[in-house]
Amino acid sequence: MRKQLLFLFLTIIGTGTIQGQIKSTKIGYIDMEYILQNVSNYKEAQNQLEQKAQKWQQEIEEKKKEINKLSESLKTEKPLLTKELIEERETEIKFLEKELIEFQQNRFGANGALIQQKLVLTKPIQDQVFTTVQDIAEAKQFDFIFDKSSDLTMLFAAKRFDISDQVLRVLNRAEKREQLTKKQQKELEEKEKKEDALNENPGVLEREKALEEKKAAREKIIAERKLQQEVKKKEFEEQRKKVAEEKAAKKSTPPTTNNKSEEKVSITNKAQEKLEAAELVRKKQAEDKAKILEERKKIIEEKRKAAEDKRNKIIEERAAAKKAAEEKLKTNTNNN
Incomplete structure (x- = not known):
């Protein structure tokens, strides 16, 4: 899949170079991981998720200690116990081990709670990023915009084609506007236009x-x-x-x-x-x-x-x- 995407990307670049006299191809890229790490809502939710993961990990460690304690106790008392009691305790230990594995899978597995909650957390912000990218692409007349953190392997990308900071500015501005009056919003928009003009024209x-x-x-x-x-x-x-x-x-x-x-x-x-x-x-x-x-x-x-x-x-x-x-x-x- 990566090879196909890389081939497609190189084909687009090559075609844009050959037909450059007819129409110049405008290409940009974003770094989704960089954007998410700099969005305040995502960072707060990420911290909450990490706290949950730590709590689940503590529960796992406590369950392990309990199983180890029962195993050591059985090993020490085994010569004094009857066959029925030994089998009963071994069954209990196996049940707890199975329960521990299921708990780990339910929390940290491929379809566990951690992954599911992370997807739920990321999707709304990703949707905002995609909408913002589309708006920027239409306004700035980009032909292609790629995600640097996706399966597409980018062997080299010049910093001037990176629009991640533009996307972050739009997201942060949208968050600020919700807390401003109409007059303050108008002043902020004028200031933003000036900043955008300066950033786009070195x-x-x-x-x-x-x-x-x-x-x-x-x-x-x-x-x-x-x-x-x-x-x-x-x-x-x-x-x-x-x-x-x-x-x-x-x-x-x-x-x-x-x-x-x-x-x-x-x-x-x-x-x-x-x-x-x-x-x-x-x-x-x-x-x-x-x-x-x-x-x-x-x-x-x-x-x-x-x-x-x-x-x-x-x-x-x-x-x-x-x-x-x-x-x-x-x-x-x-x-x-």
Whole structure:
């Protein structure tokens, strides 16, 4: 059966490659086990089922202990018992052993309670997954969607064809919508559309990321400029306060010849201090400007490197895809 499915899958791929100029075949796949393990309802029910299985296993162990106890007791007391009592106890032990086997089969057998309850648990979620897959296939125009965890042996599958996360998003959204108001549902739908567009178009996602990086860099530059302005403002306030204090000191001191000389020296010192302060401010501005230019240069270089890596990656993927298509076409030609 697996060989037939594999042959069918390869035939579809080969046919899609040969007739690619007429119509490109869009193929995707899901991993049912991955989806089920990430659905909250399934995980809760699975935990309950595991608790039942543990309880049944404990009952089996207790029955085994009881049988072993009776067997050991019979072995010890056998020389003292009559033939009728020995046969009676052996019959009882055989009955308990048979009962134990039936209990194990009823709980853990091929058609036991564990398997049946697991099927009952899985089916509703599988139905939801199948419905969601059909909706996605119709909306995204997929030609084929396979289940990676089924009997179909997938020797290789590129991650970009995996729509399992899309299916999970739809299932989780449906669960959230039941708890939201109409207004919240509308907002959520708009947000989901935007997320879907970003997930389906990596180029848009990268552009969004680049815009966010530019915005962060711009905000950082604005914050640094604001900090510089605050520093300058603080220095100016301190200078003005100092001048006001000196003026107040001059008014309180009687004017003398010596004071005039001291005032001249003080004015000269003040002028020198102002020049030094202005020089420090200019020097700091130059350093800040050089720092900003260096950061901008670094951001530009990182963007250039990211674009070059992306271009090289696209070239490698195209070459790999072309090579794989040629190999498949060659294989199909040889088989024919």
